[in-house]
Amino acid sequence: MSSPSRYLVSAPGKVILFGEHAVVYGKTAIAGSLDGLRTYIFFEKRDDGFLELNLPKLGLQHPLLWPISALPYSKVTTVSKENNSLQESTINEELLKSLKEIVLDGNAGNKNNQEINELQQVAASVFLYLYASLEDKQTSWCGTTVHIASNLPVGAGLGSSAAYSVCLATGLLLVLGHITIPNYGEKVGGFNISDSSSPMNLINRWAFQAEKIIHGTPSGIDNAVATYGGAVSFSKGVMENVIEFQSLRFLLTNTKVPRNTRTLVANVRKLHDKCPHIVVPILEAIEGISSKFKEIINSGDSQKELNQNIEAIELIDFNHYLLNSLRVGHPSIDKVREIAAQYSLHSKLTGAGGGGCVLTLLRDDVPNDDIMKIMLNLTSIGFECFETKVGGHGISILDASTISKQEFLSSENIQQFSGWKHFN
Numbered sequence: 560m561s562s563p564s565r566y567l568v569s570a571p572g573k574v575i576l577f578g579e580h581a582v583v584y585g586k587t588a589i590a591g592s593l594d595g596l597r598t599y600i601f602f603e604k605r606d607d608g609f610l611e612l613n614l615p616k617l618g619l620q621h622p623l624l625w626p627i628s629a630l631p632y633s634k635v636t637t638v639s640k641e642n643n644s645l646q647e648s649t650i651n652e653e654l655l656k657s658l659k660e661i662v663l664d665g666n667a668g669n670k671n672n673q674e675i676n677e678l679q680q681v682a683a684s685v686f687l688y689l690y691a692s693l694e695d696k697q698t699s700w701c702g703t704t705v706h707i708a709s710n711l712p713v714g715a716g717l718g719s720s721a722a723y724s725v726c727l728a729t730g731l732l733l734v735l736g737h738i739t740i741p742n743y744g745e746k747v748g749g750f751n752i753s754d755s756s757s758p759m760n761l762i763n764r765w766a767f768q769a770e771k772i773i774h775g776t777p778s779g780i781d782n783a784v785a786t787y788g789g790a791v792s793f794s795k796g797v798m799e800n801v802i803e804f805q806s807l808r809f810l811l812t813n814t815k816v817p818r819n820t821r822t823l824v825a826n827v828r829k830l831h832d833k834c835p836h837i838v839v840p841i842l843e844a845i846e847g848i849s850s851k852f853k854e855i856i857n858s859g860d861s862q863k864e865l866n867q868n869i870e871a872i873e874l875i876d877f878n879h880y881l882l883n884s885l886r887v888g889h890p891s892i893d894k895v896r897e898i899a900a901q902y903s904l905h906s907k908l909t910g911a912g913g914g915g916c917v918l919t920l921l922r923d924d925v926p927n928d929d930i931m932k933i934m935l936n937l938t939s940i941g942f943e944c945f946e947t948k949v950g951g952h953g954i955s956i957l958d959a960s961t962i963s964k965q966e967f968l969s970s971e972n973i974q975q976f977s978g979w980k981h982f983n
């Protein structure tokens with residue numbers, strides 16, 4: 560049977576309850592997928608040897624279009640196909656540099672000579688990097704068109720880069736014939752991240768490469784949650800389910816203050832290297848928070864108790880203060896915390912911080928009227944709020960042979976196309 564000519568791929572955003580930044584240093588973080596906030600990418604095979612990338616969410620009006628022949632294949636050294644497995648390695652900086660130049664080059668791909676900013680350049684380079692690294696010479700004639708749709712805010716702490724990376728890795732591995740859409744019940748990888756033979760793990764590892772290009776030194780938590788979904792604890796590449804986390808309700812507030820995860824992570828690194836005697840104990844204290852949360856969960860308290868467990872709730876404040884001492888806070892985040900605190904609710908920054916989103920735990924004993932008032936208050940000063948729970952699907956794939964590009968682009972609810980396959 561021939562493989563589909565079009566694929567639709569989707570991956571969720573994520574929210575970190577505890578442990579952001581510390582997780583980069585091998586400490587434990589607790590995170591869950593955001594099933595309702597997802598990135599979707601439509602992949603269509605071409606037969607003219609061109610790669611087309613559309614980045615409307617990043618403000619590019621026109622598609623970027625490159626002939627595959629423009630890719631610097633002589634510099635591709637990242638893939639070794641020994642034992643029939645695609646081994647990724649450290650980022651090939653020389654290849655990446657060439658690709659970044661190609662992205663800016665009007666003769667190569669930017670035909671409309673659009674002004675391309677650094678963020679757009681990185682997003683396009685990630686696509687070309689994965690394509691060049693994963694391309695199988697036998698299929699190199701075909702080319703691919705890529706369209707992206709997303710209801711995830713970009714650069715707001717909810718893992719938009721990981722959702723983008725996971726979708727790109729999944730779609731390109733499919734289009735280039737390295738994986739097929741797994742059947743229900745087929746072993747696809749689950750949580751054993753070190754099992755390199757499964758499609759899920761292959762996707763996760765290539766998405767991690769993409770995250771490295773976007774972030775510099777990611778911990779891997781965001782791409783793992785976008786790949787496998789659910790609610791987990793994560794440390795040094797190892798994940799465990801934390802089912803109880805799924806019972807909690809949260810308010811997410813987007814302060815809309817732009818920030819960049821790469822810069823924030825790099826700033827914490829500088830602080831760590833300058834003052835290790837102060838920063839290392841802060842990171843250890845954050846590990847203590849994640850551990851305490853797991854201890855509370857494992858102590859057998861009922862869900863209601865978890866939701867109102869004062870010790871668990873206080874961990875939110877502790878984690879926030881510690882993140883502030885790593886200098887990743889922002890006055891807009893403090894404003895959200897202050898408004899929520901008027902109703903005795905506790906909040907912390909989530910993701911890399913520096914603006915972006917704030918997570919507020921919604922306790923069961925807080926009346927809906929109060930939650931409405933908080934939301935009104937926050938929206939009246941320009942923030943955006945939504946209530947959410949965590950958990951749910953990671954990667955989803957659809958054989959999109961019967962869906963046209965126009966149907967994808969005009970769809971109000973892509974999730975409602977029938978035939979999606981989920982793997983968790």
Ligand SMILES: Nc1ncnc2c1ncn2[C@@H]1O[C@H](COP(=O)(O)OP(=O)(O)OP(=O)(O)O)[C@@H](O)[C@H]1O
Pocket residue numbers: 598614616617678679681682707708709712713714715716717718719720721723773774781818819820821909910911912
């Ligand atoms: N829909 C999208 N289309 C294209 N590129 C995207 C999209 N979403 C995210 N990106 C890429 O990810 C970058 C933003 O990633 P960044 O890590 O700074 O924020 P985030 O992932 O939203 O937050 P965090 O890492 O704190 O969870 C963008 O600049 C772009 O390169």
Ligand SMILES: C[C@@](O)(CCO)CC(=O)[O-]
Pocket residue numbers: 575578579580581582583716718774776777778779780781820824910911
């Ligand atoms: C800030 C950080 O801890 C979370 C970003 O969502 C970075 C990472 O883990 O890669």
Ligand SMILES: [Mg+2]
Pocket residue numbers: 718719720721774781820
């Ligand atoms: Mg990110």
